[in-house]
Structures are given as C-alpha cells and as structure tokens.
Amino acid sequence: MDNTETPVVPEQVDKKPGIFSRMFITLAEVYSFIARFFKEAFLPPFEGKELLRQCFEIGYRSALLISTTGFITGVVFTKQSRPSLAEFGATSWLPSLVGIALLRTLAPLLTGLIAAGKVGSSIGAELGSMRVTEQIDAMEVSATNPFKFLVATRVLAATITVPILTFYTGLIGMLGALLNVAMFEETSAKLFFQSSLEQITFLDITASTVKAILFGFTIGVVGCYQGYNSSKGTEGVGKAANSAVVISMFLIFIEEVISVQFFGLFRS
Numbered sequence: 001m002d003n004t005e006t007p008v009v010p011e012q013v014d015k016k017p018g019i020f021s022r023m024f025i026t027l028a029e030v031y032s033f034i035a036r037f038f039k040e041a042f043l044p045p046f047e048g049k050e051l052l053r054q055c056f057e058i059g060y061r062s063a064l065l066i067s068t069t070g071f072i073t074g075v076v077f078t079k080q081s082r083p084s085l086a087e088f089g090a091t092s093w094l095p096s097l098v099g100i101a102l103l104r105t106l107a108p109l110l111t112g113l114i115a116a117g118k119v120g121s122s123i124g125a126e127l128g129s130m131r132v133t134e135q136i137d138a139m140e141v142s143a144t145n146p147f148k149f150l151v152a153t154r155v156l157a158a159t160i161t162v163p164i165l166t167f168y169t170g171l172i173g174m175l176g177a178l179l180n181v182a183m184f185e186e187t188s189a190k191l192f193f194q195s196s197l198e199q200i201t202f203l204d205i206t207a208s209t210v211k212a213i214l215f216g217f218t219i220g221v222v223g224c225y226q227g228y229n230s231s232k233g234t235e236g237v238g239k240a241a242n243s244a245v246v247i248s249m250f251l252i253f254i255e256e257v258i259s260v261q262f263f264g265l266f267r268s
Helices: 017-043 048-087 093-130 135-142 146-185 189-197 200-226 233-266
Strands: none
Touching: 017 146, 017 200, 048 093, 048 146, 048 200, 093 135, 093 146, 093 189, 093 233, 135 146, 146 189, 146 200, 200 233
C-alpha cells in the first residue's frame, strides 16, 4: 500500500501592487501617452478639420462662463482694492494694479480653472463614453488612427485655445474694472487703459502666454488620458470626467507656483 503523502501546494495569492508601484506604473503610462501624442500630432496625415472643430468647441463651451467670471473678477478686485489704496492716497495707481494683477495671475489662473472644469470634464466624459461603447475599438478595426483623430486634436486644440481665452479673460476683466472706476472716479476709458498698460512689460506677456500654454496642454492631456483609458462601463465614464477635473486643477495650481517662482527670477 502506498503511504506517500501528496504534497500540499499553497494557494497562490494574487498580490496587488502597492501604492508606490501603482504610482510609478501610472507615471510610466502617462509618459508613454504624452510621448505618443508628440509622435502622432506632428507626423502626417494631419487632422486639420477636426482640430479646427475642437478649437471652436472649446472656445464656444467656455466663452460665456469666462466672460461672466472675468467681468465679475474685474469689478470685485477693483472694488476691494480701492479702500486700501485710498488710505495711502494712491487711488491713481488702481488701473495699473488691476492691469498687472489680471495679466500676471488672475487671467491665466481663472481661464485654466474654468477650462479644466468645463472642457476637461467634457473631454474625459466624451472619450470615456466612446471607450466603453467600443467606438474607439471600431475605429481601430476600420483602419482609422483613433489616437491621432481623438487625442492629438483635442490636446492641440486646448493648447492653442486656452492662451487665446486667457487674453480674452484679461480684456473682459479690464472692462469690468473700467466700469467700477468710471462710476466712482469718472476716469475716461482712454486714460484708464493707458494707465493700466504702461506698467505691463514684455516679460509679463511672455509669462502669461507660457502659463496659459502649459495649462491648456495639461487640461488636454489629463482629460484625454482619463477618457481614453476609462473602463467599467458608465461608472468609468463618470470617474473619468471627475478625475479629469480634479487632477487638472491640482496640476494647474502646481504649475502656477512653479511659474511664479521661475519668472520671478527674471524680475529680481
């Protein structure tokens, strides 16, 4: 009689990667996603028609909200700044203060945050819906490059449109400030804009443009990445839209801090 015992094989336990492993895996995936974007965006064939359509969609979606927010920001900032300047008899510096504040910080930051909430969530939800309904897979089967058509065009459109919206926000904010100043001090529009723009330097314009480009690129990449890689059905679509907004805003604040420190080196 065979008394040999059958060796007991321990159960294999599926070990999930730890938090740091998942973080590095995600960073590697994001790096690969961005590298693929640069490869697809600047190599023919180009999707010019879709790029123009996305630029229009981003600008159209954000125009009304940005106009309202920029105008209110100009009015409120001017109203809140006047009492402090009046204590020192320096209300004549109010247009310059408003111009510098709007162009250097408020306009890029407001535009970036609004675009992250409005455009980022839309891109994430749109691509996420296409992923879970297998429309992206169908494009691959039909010999269409979905990454170039869906991702590259949206990232480029956000990168191009956000700087334009930034200067539009600054202009609308200046009009709100002009309305407030004209009501209390009867300053003409010509004198107001001369006073507000005389302190603006080329470095200020360059810094705002660079920040706006970074913000637009961040919004486009994050929204497309979350939507393009979404899963789990309709739950994944909502998660992609929510993650696109939260992560974009978080990165925008980080980029704002770094940009202020960097361009501050050239002002000192």
